[in-house]
Amino acid sequence: MKIDMAYGSGGRQTSDLIHEVFLKNFDNKILCKMEDAAVLQVNPKIAYTTDSFVVTPMFFKGGDIGKVAVCGTVNDLLVMGAMPKYLTAGFIIEEGVEIDTIDRIAKSMSLAAKEAKVRIVAGDTKVIEGKGGVYINTSGIGEIRRAGVSISNCRLGDVILLSGNLGEHHASIMSHRMGIENSIQSDCAPLRSIVKNLMENNIKIHCMRDVTRGGLATVLSEAAASSSCAIEIYEKSLPISDQVRGFCDILGLDPLYMANEGKLIAAVPKDQAGKALALMRRSKYGENAQVIGKIKEGSGVTMITSLNGSRIIDILYGEGLPRIC
Ligand code: MG
Numbered sequence: 278m279k280i281d282m283a284y285g286s287g288g289r290q291t292s293d294l295i296h297e298v299f300l301k302n303f304d305n306k307i308l309c310k311m312e313d314a315a316v317l318q319v320n321p322k323i324a325y326t327t328d329s330f331v332v333t334p335m336f337f338k339g340g341d342i343g344k345v346a347v348c349g350t351v352n353d354l355l356v357m358g359a360m361p362k363y364l365t366a367g368f369i370i371e372e373g374v375e376i377d378t379i380d381r382i383a384k385s386m387s388l389a390a391k392e393a394k395v396r397i398v399a400g401d402t403k404v405i406e407g408k409g410g411v412y413i414n415t416s417g418i419g420e421i422r423r424a425g426v427s428i429s430n431c432r433l434g435d436v437i438l439l440s441g442n443l444g445e446h447h448a449s450i451m452s453h454r455m456g457i458e459n460s461i462q463s464d465c466a467p468l469r470s471i472v473k474n475l476m477e478n479n480i481k482i483h484c485m486r487d488v489t490r491g492g493l494a495t496v497l498s499e500a501a502a503s504s505s506c507a508i509e510i511y512e513k514s515l516p517i518s519d520q521v522r523g524f525c526d527i528l529g530l531d532p533l534y535m536a537n538e539g540k541l542i543a544a545v546p547k548d549q550a551g552k553a554l555a556l557m558r559r560s561k562y563g564e565n566a567q568v569i570g571k572i573k574e575g576s577g578v579t580m581i582t583s584l585n586g587s588r589i590i591d592i593l594y595g596e597g598l599p600r601i602c
Contacts, residue, residue, distance in 0.1 A: 285404025302383035303397040315398035320420040324359035327416035339462030343382035347389035350417040355472040356485035358426035359419030365399040367414040371407025393467035431504035435572040436550035441565040444521045447535035466539030470561040484544040491593040494533040498592040507575030
């Protein structure tokens with residue numbers, strides 16, 4: 278069965294879609310009340326964010342638009358020192374999409390939400406004319422567990438950790454679009470375990486950011502500018518799988534500018550760097566974590582290359598890869 282305009286009518290078919298797809302997959306007490314708004318119990322200080330997802334193709338190795346829609350918003354909350362609690366999900370569906378496809382996406386969102394320990398408590402569906410695309414907006418609320426974690430709070434002497442390999446989401450999406458056969462999987466994942474372990478073990482995290490569109494180069498440049506400091510990274514320490522490295526070599530891509538959906542950077546005091554690295558590596562999705570650099574006086578981002586040269590790293594200019602998330 279395909280979605281047609283009647284599924285966006287607000288009538289019978291909309292109700293069927295909500296019950297047979299969304300309530301079935303997102304099943305929880307708050308959502309199932311079907312009120313006009315979810316009523317939530319939260320701690321006084323919350324982090325609140327929203328993001329829209331338009332990735333194409335909708336399904337790819339390692340994930341799909343639903344998984345990205347949950348993980349993207351969850352990770353934005355986590356890197357603010359917040360534990361994600363509630364999500365909303367808004368779907369804009371173009372005519373012609375199979376209901377089974379929506380069900381598959383919703384199932385994937387449900388799995389990711391379970392892993393991230395969030396509940397999807399409100400939602401919306403609209404149907405528009407088109408060619409079978411699906412677009413999802415998620416917003417999320419997380420309870421602040423650690424105040425002051427901020428892109429503007431990197432401090433002199435801090436060490437920068439990266440939670441794992443670069444470029445996998447980007448390479449996976451690009452492979453699909455170009456019809457290149459390989460086994461590169463998107464790294465799309467909720468980073469709850471990494472953040473929880475760092476916070477519960479009293480690591481004094483000054484700054485965290487998930488490394489998404491624009492890649493590591495862009496995130497580091499933003500951190501250096503916001504914190505009025507310089508960042509030095511070491512090419513030798515950057516974790517990149519052989520497969521992604523090969524992929525980049527063939528296509529002339531720079532892993533520093535490639536998108537990820539399950540990686541973060543953290544700036545922590547130098548004397549806690551070893552402990553923080555060990556904690557990351559013990560956490561789910563953190564096994565390839567590395568210390569990649571440090572905060573210095575000055576401005577901008579510099580990379581010490583494998584040949585011991587020095588390269589200035591700027592933010593991404595122009596379009597990286599459209600509809601990557
Ligand atoms: Mg982010």
